[in-house]
Amino acid sequence: RIEKHDCPYMSDRTLTLLLATGATFVCASLVARVRSRAARRLTMSGAAEPAVRWALDDDARTAASADQAHILAQAWGSDPEIGVFGGTLCAVPFVRTTTDGLVMHGSLAYCNGGGLREGSPRPGVCLVHTAVGPQDLYLRWRAHALATRGYVVLIADLLGDPHGDGWEPAWCGPRREVYTGEGRPLLQRRTREALQQLAESPLVDASRLALVGGS
Numbered sequence: 001r002i003e004k005h006d007c008p009y010m011s012d013r014t015l016t017l018l019l020a021t022g023a024t025f026v027c028a029s030l031v032a033r034v035r036s037r038a039a040r041r042l043t044m045s046g047a048a049e050p051a052v053r054w055a056l057d058d059d060a061r062t063a064a065s066a067d068q069a070h071i072l073a074q075a076w077g078s079d080p081e082i083g084v085f086g087g088t089l090c091a092v093p094f095v096r097t098t099t100d101g102l103v104m105h106g107s108l109a110y111c112n113g114g115g116l117r118e119g120s121p122r123p124g125v126c127l128v129h130t131a132v133g134p135q136d137l138y139l140r141w142r143a144h145a146l147a148t149r150g151y152v153v154l155i156a157d158l159l160g161d162p163h164g165d166g167w168e169p170a171w172c173g174p175r176r177e178v179y180t181g182e183g184r185p186l187l188q189r190r191t192r193e194a195l196q197q198l199a200e201s202p203l204v205d206a207s208r209l210a211l212v213g214g215s
Contacts, residue, residue, distance in 0.1 A: 060162065061165070062137040064167055076141040085111070085114045085148040089148075091109040093107060094197075100190075104190075107155040109152075123204070125151045126153075126156050128156050128214075132167050134157040135164035152198070161175075
């Protein structure tokens, strides 16, 4: 039987939805990958590797529905590039406060092993979320894929969303509205701050940064 603690790649809420729909084969592929590796490895800094934890809220909503979560988890679990990678994913909450007081609840992801060079800073990629915010299964999948290529990836949070409330239009609408019209400079400033926060990580080579977004 697959338990919730066996699938660290997704939130408790998402996994509960998947198990309720019978998608155990998706989780099984992820569990096999996790269990086939040593329980403890070394991070780039030489410390014991943290557990994969994308957000402080383990029950954060990460998809529009159980069906969408099922599809995304299936695609993530069968991603051929991730599948051939022999290393280990590390993901941790990345909470920072902007100069104007917004608490950003992002996630930082990177990989160890799999032939990646250890012990030196790596290029960083800042992923800017879509309208639904940073707690998004798709973004976590993309961050994982980029991390297998040797990048340190920050899923930025421009809404201040620790719980996945961005999936609710009534919640995210007003928070997105501040970025329209005359609010565009605010969006640009907060995006620059997120990129700077990534650059300040000791894991990252601040001279090699990229900013990626989509909608």
